[in-house]
Amino acid sequence: MPKETIEKTKLEDDALLYQKREEKKDREKFKELDGKGKLQFFRDYYLVKVLIVVIAAALLGSVIYTMVKPRPEAALNVAVVNDQWEEQAREDFKTDLLDYLGLDAGKNTIEVMDALWINEDGSDMATRTKLMVNISAGMVDVMIADREQFLSYAEQGLFVDLSDKLPAQLDQKLDGQILKSGVIEEEGQEPTGEYSVGISLENSGIYGSLTNQAEPMYIGITTSTKNMEDAVKMIQYLFQ
Template identity: 90%
Template sequence: MFMPKETIEKTKLDDDALLYQKRDEKKDREKFKELDGKGKLQFFRDYYLLKVVIVVIAAVLLGSVIYTVVKPKPEAALNVAVVNDQWEEQALEDFKTSLQDYLGLDASKNTIEVMDALWLNDDGSDMATRTKLMVNISAGMVDVMIADQEQFLSYAQQGLFVDLTEELPADLYQKLNGQILTSGVIEEEGQEPTGEYSVGISLENSQLYGSLTNQTEPMYIGITTSTKNMEDAVKTLQYLFQ
């Protein structure tokens, strides 16, 4: 088969380059054997150190990427929703760290999520926020909810909070006597609420909560019926009323 002159010349150049490379590598090996310890170290630095450094850096970067992708992601051990209140960023971080220690959680495996600044009103402009909150509650992603009395009772009447008489330790419930918020539940639309349940606790006497907020209106805390972390939710109430 006929090969163009340019192809023949290029092939010859490639073959010559490979031959020279093999000769150089052979000479390098022979030269390396003849060197003493100090000379071998300098030879390594001159000819191979940069290549080794590049390979090591590439391996570290690849390993870091793989670890980031495959390492277990921390799971939320507790989700808190805060309606009509917003906490200072540093106070929020301090609260999460302190509560994490109180609950005995491993920060590398579990997190505490606080969804604050959920502003609700009665003029209909808060539909997106209400939808976001209800989606999270329905998905079991709100364990504890804090809200002003009006909004808290509106959700309580929908049956969204547990009866605290059934969940709180007797000594804690007795300690909070006089701070309990009760509510009935609307069984059918258009009807008055029926029954009377202990759905929330006033945070007015919680010094810890007072350090988190500038809210002057009384706020209440309750545990949602969709919680997947009842034990930690109860402990959170204990923590706030130490």
């Protein structure tokens, strides 16, 4: 065996022997102490080590819990085109709507994707793409937009016909506020038919509290929604 290896092994053995002797001395010293002395001894020699272990375990547990705990499920996904809600008002809206729907905030959430600015100069392709990808993936249940943009999507058949979706009492309450539109069946043709695709939010006090938008906004339910019942209830909530 090389000399360097022998010397290294001897040093390691000596260090281990010294450590064992020190540990034995500590145990003997600890036995001789009274209660107060033992507490002080623990604080001086072991407390820091214990705290490090406890903190490390807590951090590890937190990381594991964050990774494995179930994430809240989106009860509704709302897209807002050409409008931006006040931040605190948006959070209050989400909380209140969950309560109105009778859902547990720990298990469910309302996703609001606002500030989707769309214009006609062609500089908004990223926004249009983001919106259509989410709609196609069934991740937009309810859409809110200004009249011009709302009708442009309505003509593409984006919204369900609300005429047979709203409760009779709500339908009567919204008389005169329903937006109708035809649908383009083939590219290059004019829209045909007439469907109740949206509702004006001009008389919704709740929506008015969310934004400073002066232009009338309209709300509709997308044909790709997987949460029709709660989408209808959201409209009821806005006009309660």
